[in-house]
Amino acid sequence: MTATDLPYREITDSNGRLYRIGESPQQILGRGRSSMMWLPWAAMMGVSVFEYGYGAAEQALEDKHGWSLSQTFWLVAIWTVFQAAVAFPAGRLREKGVVSAKAAMLSGAVMVFLAFFTLGATSSLWLNILCYSFFGGVGSGLVYATCINMVGKWYPEKRGGKTGFVNGGFAYGALPFIFIFSYVFNEENFSLILTLIGIYMFLIVGICGFLFKDPPKNWWPEEVDPLAWSSKTKSTRSLRKNPPAVRQYGPMEAVKTGQLPLMWFSLAIIGGVSLFGIGYQVPFAKSLGFGPFVAASSAGILSLVNGLGRGAVGWLSDQIGRKQALILVLLVEAVAQFGLLWSGNMHNEVLFILFAFVAGFGGGAFFPMFAALTPDYFGENNNASNYGLVYSAKLVSGIVGFGAASSVVTSVGYTGAYIIAGSIAVLSAIIAAFLKQPGRGDVAPDPGRSEQANSHTAQLPSTGQA
Secondary structure (H helix, E strand, O other), X not given: OOHHHOOOEEEEOOOOOEEEEOOXXXXXXXXXXXHHHHHHHHHHHHHOHHHHOHHHHHHHHHHHHXXXXXXXXXXXXXXXXXXXXXXXXXXXXXXXXXXOXXXXXXXXXXXXXXXXXXXXXXXXXXXXXXXXXXXXXXXHHHHHHHHHHHHHHHOHHHHHHHHHHHHHHHXXXXXXXXXXXXXXXXXXXXXXXXXXXXXXXXXXXXXXXXXOOOOOOOEOOOOOOHHHHOOOHHHHHHHHHOOOOXXXXXXXXXXXXXXXXXXXXXXXXXXXXXXXXXXXXXXXHHHOOOOHHHHHHHHHHHHHHHHHHHHHHHHHHHHHOHHHHHHHHXXXXXXXXXXXXXXXXXXXXXXXXXXXXXXXXXXXOHHHHHHHHHHHHHOOOOHHHHHHHHHOOHHHHHHHHHHHHHHHHHHHHHHHHHHHHHHHHHHHHHXXXXXXXXXXXXXXXXXXXXXXXXXXXXXOOOOOOO
C-alpha cells in the first residue's frame, strides 16, 4: 500500500494551514521518522567541506595550480552562486512532485564527486569553474535544499530545533577536513586527498539519499493534535513570541508584501560577512604569523560553533522571538569582526581563538532564523519556494564575501576588510529591525484561537488493508 492509499483526515485551521493526519511514519517509511533527521544531517555533514574547509585548503590550491589569491577565491565564489541559485527551482520542483528527494540527492552525489575529482586532476581554471563551481555548486545546493526541506516535512511541529540541528551539520562537518588541509595536504598527495574526499561525499550523500522519502504533502504526526497543539503550555510562549502567518502566501505574494525582499537584503549582506570569515580567517591568521595549529584551530572552532550555535539559537528564538534572536545574532557577528581584527593586530592567540568562537556563533545562527521566519511570515504551504527565494540572497553573499573580498583585502588589507565586515553586520541588524509579519502589525494572536475549518477521511482501499 502506498502513502496515498492510507486512511487520513485533512484539517484546516483558522489561518488557512492544512494538516493531513492519520498516517504513521512506520506506515509510510517502514521505520521511525527519526531517520529523516539523522540522514539529512549526515548528508549535510558530507558536503560541508565545500564551504567551510575551503579557506584551509586555499594555500595548497595556489601552490599546486599556480593560481592567485583572487582566482582561488573566485572559484568558490562562483560555487556559492550556483549552490544558492538552485534552492528556489529545486523547491518548486519538489513541491510540484516533479523531482523526488531520492533523485535530487543521487544527482547531487554524482556532481559533488565530479567537483573534487576535477579539482585534484587539473589546473585549468575554466574546467574547474565548470566542474567545481557549476556542478559542485548545483550538486551541493540540491543536497542542502533537499535536506532542509526533508526534515521540515517530517518534523512540522518541531521545525525550528530540528532544522537548526540538520543545518548545523553543514558547518561542523568540515572540522576534520580543516585539520587535514592544514597539516597533511600538500602537492605530493594533492590529487589523492581530493579524490578520496570526492568518494567520501559520493558515498555518504548517495547512501543517505537512497533512503530518503517524502511524507504526503501537509503531513502531520498522528499523535499530535494540530489544533490543541498550539494551546499546550509548552508551546504557548513560543507561539506568543512567534505567531503563525495570518494566511498562506505564494512566492510572488510574499515578494509583494515587501518583507521577503527586506529579509533577502539583510541575508545577502550578512551572508557576505559570514563567508568572508569562513574563507579568509585562516589566511588572516597566517598573515599575522600564527602557526598552523592556531590557524586551523580558529577555523575549526568557527565551523564547530557555527553549526552548534544554529540549534541553540533555535531554542532561544522560542523564548524571546525569532526577530529578536536574529537581531542579537547579527550584532554578535559584528562584534566578532572587530574582535578578530583587534586580537589579531595585538598578536594575542588566545583572544583570537576566543573571537573565532564568537564569530562562529554569530556567523551561522542567522541561517535557521531566516529559515524559521519564512513560514512564520508567509505560511507553510509554499515554504520550500518562499525560503528558496530568501536563500537565493547567498548568490550575492558569495560574490561579495568570497570573490570581491579578495580585491578588498588586496587594496586595503585585512584591517580595512574586517572594519568593513563589522560595519556591514551592524547594517544587517538595523535592516532586520524593520521586519514585521505581513498583515498582523505588532499584535500577537491568542495561541488557542485556531479552529477546525474542515476535515474529511480518505476512503480505505477496497482490500481493507491498514
